[in-house]
Amino acid sequence: VDRYHHGDLRAALVEAGMEMARHKGAAALGMRELTRAVGVTPNAAYRHFANLRSLVLTVAQEAQHRLSRAILDRSATIAIDTDPAERAVALLRAFALGYITFALSQPGWFALTCESHEAPPDAVATAAAELPPSPHQLLLAALDGMVAAGVMAPERRLDAEWTCWSMTHGFAMLATSGPLQGGADRDTVVRLAEQAVATLIRGLRD
Amino acid sequence: VDRYHHGDLRAALVEAGMEMARHKGAAALGMRELTRAVGVTPNAAYRHFANLRSLVLTVAQEAQHRLSRAILDRSATIAIDTDPAERAVALLRAFALGYITFALSQPGWFALTCESHEAPPDAVATAAAELPPSPHQLLLAALDGMVAAGVMAPERRLDAEWTCWSMTHGFAMLATSGPLQGGADRDTVVRLAEQAVATLIRGLRD
DNA sequence: TGTACATCAGTGAACGCGCGTTCACTGATGTAC
DNA sequence: TGTACATCAGTGAACGCGCGTTCACTGATGTAC
Numbered sequence: 001v002d003r004y005h006h007g008d009l010r011a012a013l014v015e016a017g018m019e020m021a022r023h024k025g026a027a028a029l030g031m032r033e034l035t036r037a038v039g040v041t042p043n044a045a046y047r048h049f050a051n052l053r054s055l056v057l058t059v060a061q062e063a064q065h066r067l068s069r070a071i072l073d074r075s076a077t078i079a080i081d082t083d084p085a086e087r088a089v090a091l092l093r094a095f096a097l098g099y100i101t102f103a104l105s106q107p108g109w110f111a112l113t114c115e116s117h118e119a120p121p122d123a124v125a126t127a128a129a130e131l132p133p134s135p136h137q138l139l140l141a142a143l144d145g146m147v148a149a150g151v152m153a154p155e156r157r158l159d160a161e162w163t164c165w166s167m168t169h170g171f172a173m174l175a176t177s178g179p180l181q182g183g184a185d186r187d188t189v190v191r192l193a194e195q196a197v198a199t200l201i202r203g204l205r206d
Numbered sequence: 207v208d209r210y211h212h213g214d215l216r217a218a219l220v221e222a223g224m225e226m227a228r229h230k231g232a233a234a235l236g237m238r239e240l241t242r243a244v245g246v247t248p249n250a251a252y253r254h255f256a257n258l259r260s261l262v263l264t265v266a267q268e269a270q271h272r273l274s275r276a277i278l279d280r281s282a283t284i285a286i287d288t289d290p291a292e293r294a295v296a297l298l299r300a301f302a303l304g305y306i307t308f309a310l311s312q313p314g315w316f317a318l319t320c321e322s323h324e325a326p327p328d329a330v331a332t333a334a335a336e337l338p339p340s341p342h343q344l345l346l347a348a349l350d351g352m353v354a355a356g357v358m359a360p361e362r363r364l365d366a367e368w369t370c371w372s373m374t375h376g377f378a379m380l381a382t383s384g385p386l387q388g389g390a391d392r393d394t395v396v397r398l399a400e401q402a403v404a405t406l407i408r409g410l411r412d
Numbered sequence: 413t414g415t416a417c418a419t420c421a422g423t424g425a426a427c428g429c430g431c432g433t434t435c436a437c438t439g440a441t442g443t444a445c
Numbered sequence: 446t447g448t449a450c451a452t453c454a455g456t457g458a459a460c461g462c463g464c465g466t467t468c469a470c471t472g473a474t475g476t477a478c
Binding site for chain 2: 114117136159160162163165166167168169170171173174177178179180192195196198199200201202203204
């Protein structure tokens with residue numbers, strides 16, 4: 001699309017942001033760099049975003065959606081006829097390991113999701129139905145499911161999401177930009193992740 | 207010390223780095239900014255450090271030492287005549303909660319410790335005896351202690367440090383630069399931390 | 413004790429860079445009549 | 446169906462900034478004799 005009017009510059013910039021974060025890291029996102037990638041003048045971006053920060057937050061939101069989808073995809077592999085208690089645990093495992101393997105395979109996108117606690121100021125209205133639930137919502141649902149299945153005592157449920165998120169996010173950080181980074185091959189790291197998640201679940205269960 | 211020869215510019219730059227990280231965040235450390243704070247020309251720093259990176263890594267190392275001391279201080283509050291099993295658990299708790307409260311009270315220093323997996327290329331020789339053990343070493347010792355006290359099964363010991371570090375580091379990240387940041391008062395956050403650490407220990411114990 | 417001189421630890425000015433953002437503008441689009 | 450015109454979505458050039466780093470230098474220090 002090399003016309004004077006680009007067509008959908010907004011989407012193209014977000015797309016370029018994802019591509020750039022994937023290959024050069026989340027810190028590489030800049031106004032000039034992104035518009036250059038799209039083949040457009042720097043200020044053209046200001047038609048669609050208030051400033052760089054807003055653009056980056058929008059890209060971060062897209063990264064977060066992909067994280068949610070990765071978790072949902074992993075959840076979908078659980079056999080439907082699984083015993084309810086086992087299934088509830090498997091869903092929490094899917095959240096944690098989905099989160100971690102996403103971080104391992106797309107560290108740049110994962111770094112972006114860490115900045116997306118704040119919604120961009122000039123978000124464009126999207127059909128809410130198309131958007132996946134946030135990772136946080138998936139986690140809450142998984143924990144509620146464990147209580148409902150009788151795998152977790154109700155009095156342990158309160159605020160348990162922060163415990164789970166800490167373990168999951170912490171492992172992702174160590175493997176992605178911490179001492180575990182580059183030091184071991186992927187299979188080893190996944191094995192360590194499974195061990196961490198197993199300990200977490202053992203601590204939550206009755 | 208306003209002489210032409212500064213006296214100990216190297217130490218002064220590291221000190222200024224700590225001060226600056228404390229008040230303006232770890233990202234604020236720059237050559238010009240740091241030398242300005244000390245009252246010296248930018249290039250004077252190149253007498254003592256190869257480049258900015260090396261200076262920052264040195265400051266990061268100092269931050270890591272303070273983290274270790276914070277953990278050791280907390281460990282020291284455990285009564286000496288405590289029952290060995292209980293004491294072993296208390297030491298692991300001291301590691302985790304010491305780590306987290308350090309991050310809460312000095313987020314800038316904590317952010318620096320995350321960059322210090324790499325030693326600065328031009329480290330100056332220090333009497334090794336003066337340096338505290340690294341946080342990682344403290345964690346290993348705490349876990350070994352739990353096995354020795356019979357609180358943790360030996361077959362769970364292998365690689366358990368990554369599980370502990372994930373939970374601890376993850377909570378610190380969430381509270382420091384994640385969704386828990388600023389949203390709740392400190393007491394609440396500490397309570398959540400205690401809950402997370404309790405779940406971790408429950409998962410590790412027999 | 414005094415002096416020559418090498419070494420050390422700073423100065424001052426400049427380099428080149430890429431950044432985010434703003435200004436005034438112009439080519440393309442689409443709508444009203 | 447044709448045309449005037451408002452609006453939209455880009456262009457091109459420039460602003461000012463602070464950065465890390467290098468160059469040639471000079472004032473202070475301390476050591477050998």
